[in-house]
Amino acid sequence: MNRLEKDFYLREDVVKISRELLGKYLFTKIGGKITAGIITETEAYAGITDKASHAYNNRRTKRTEIMFGEGGQAYVYLCYGIHHLFNIVTNKKDVPHAVLIRGVKPIEGITTVLKRRGQEKLHAKTSAGPGTVSQALGIITQHSGTNLQGSKIWLEDRGVKIKANNIHVFPRIGVDYAGDDAKLPYRFLVHL
Numbered sequence: 001m002n003r004l005e006k007d008f009y010l011r012e013d014v015v016k017i018s019r020e021l022l023g024k025y026l027f028t029k030i031g032g033k034i035t036a037g038i039i040t041e042t043e044a045y046a047g048i049t050d051k052a053s054h055a056y057n058n059r060r061t062k063r064t065e066i067m068f069g070e071g072g073q074a075y076v077y078l079c080y081g082i083h084h085l086f087n088i089v090t091n092k093k094d095v096p097h098a099v100l101i102r103g104v105k106p107i108e109g110i111t112t113v114l115k116r117r118g119q120e121k122l123h124a125k126t127s128a129g130p131g132t133v134s135q136a137l138g139i140i141t142q143h144s145g146t147n148l149q150g151s152k153i154w155l156e157d158r159g160v161k162i163k164a165n166n167i168h169v170f171p172r173i174g175v176d177y178a179g180d181d182a183k184l185p186y187r188f189l190v191h192l
Helices: 006-010 014-020 064-068 110-117 130-137 176-183
Strands: 025-030 033-046 074-079 083-090 097-108 153-156 168-170 187-189
Touching: 006 014, 006 083, 014 033, 014 083, 014 097, 025 097, 025 130, 033 110, 033 130, 064 074, 064 083, 074 130, 083 130, 097 110, 097 130, 097 187, 110 130
Parallel strands: none
Antiparallel strands: 025 033, 025 153, 033 097, 033 187, 074 083, 083 097, 168 187
């Protein structure tokens, strides 16, 4: 097993980490079922200076407190009262950086993924979008704070190499309220 080491998450450059997460394998073992997907889309959130971040301007709430913890933990929040969105906390303690996982390509536990998604077969939208990623992999808000070095949610590097020219870079989605920060090239996508 080539689990990502804690040091991977503790680095300072959240944008670089976000880009490097493409091609990594995201695993869950929930309800005794193992599921996994290759990460295909991410978004970086640069903490207290990033108007799109939940921690902008050092905002600390019960929900966002996990972002101020040490990197290598899950930050899962409910969006629109419906979608559980899975983020990876990065950087050192008290620097609230995070990467939202927006898309994965399912590669393990397909039957479970399809059941969770209410689908009969895999298609492009099975886990394209942060809400569907969490649903497919069984991640819910109660998993916020989960240590990514544990046995419930973890990431592995299985040697998938992605060429720089295959990575598409875009502004983030759904953060228009962030003004100029909404236009930052912090969203990364690869087609696998």
